Amino acid sequence: SQTIHQWPATLVQPVGSPLSLECTVEGTSNPNLYWYRQAAGRGLQLLFYSVGIGQISSEVPQNLSASRPQDRQFILSSKKLLLSDSGFYLCASYRDRRRNSPLHFGNGTRLTVT
């Protein structure tokens, strides 16, 4: 079955510093991949999604960017972090290739920008 790995689990970064969060998926090929963010006390917002290598779609204008250098690798980056980038970042992918497959999430990275 599919497994989603995210690291690091927690991260504290100063304002203006760069960011790189990594997500890798095991157990499937050519998955759709997603980055969601959960701000404190709020719901989840879709940031980026990718349907293949090098294909990135952005859902909201922001200070972040995403890349997909390999089939099962999805990276979330920033050149200069803002305080408002703090939150819980979750990588997601469908459990399998079936049409009714549910979206599954990794364990997340809790980012605090100070």
Add this chain to the structure above:
Amino acid sequence: AQKVTQAQTEISVVEKEDVTLDCVYETRDTTYYLFWYKQPPSGELVFLIRRNSFDEQNEISGRYSWNFQKSTSSFNFTITASQVVDSAVYFCALSGEAGGHGSSNTGKLIFGQGTTLQVKP
């Protein structure tokens, strides 16, 4: 535009009580999909259920049950005989697309703000 509203921000119950979490959605799609996820204190999101808009049968899974009513655009979640381990944040979500990998599936899940459930012993 699609929208999911979970009006209950926090609910506190005593163990063994029944509790219902409300979810109201808005969409112009004739075909859509509704979800519930559980987020325990550890933070990971756990998939609970997925319903299609064309299947209004209610569903029961152990102590969990879901009431889907298209007439009121609601998809409520009931926990029977609640337990301390049920304490978590529960999210309702909506998507206009079926799941599964493929370029046609953008996987846009619209989430509600979540309901924090505290079950006291």
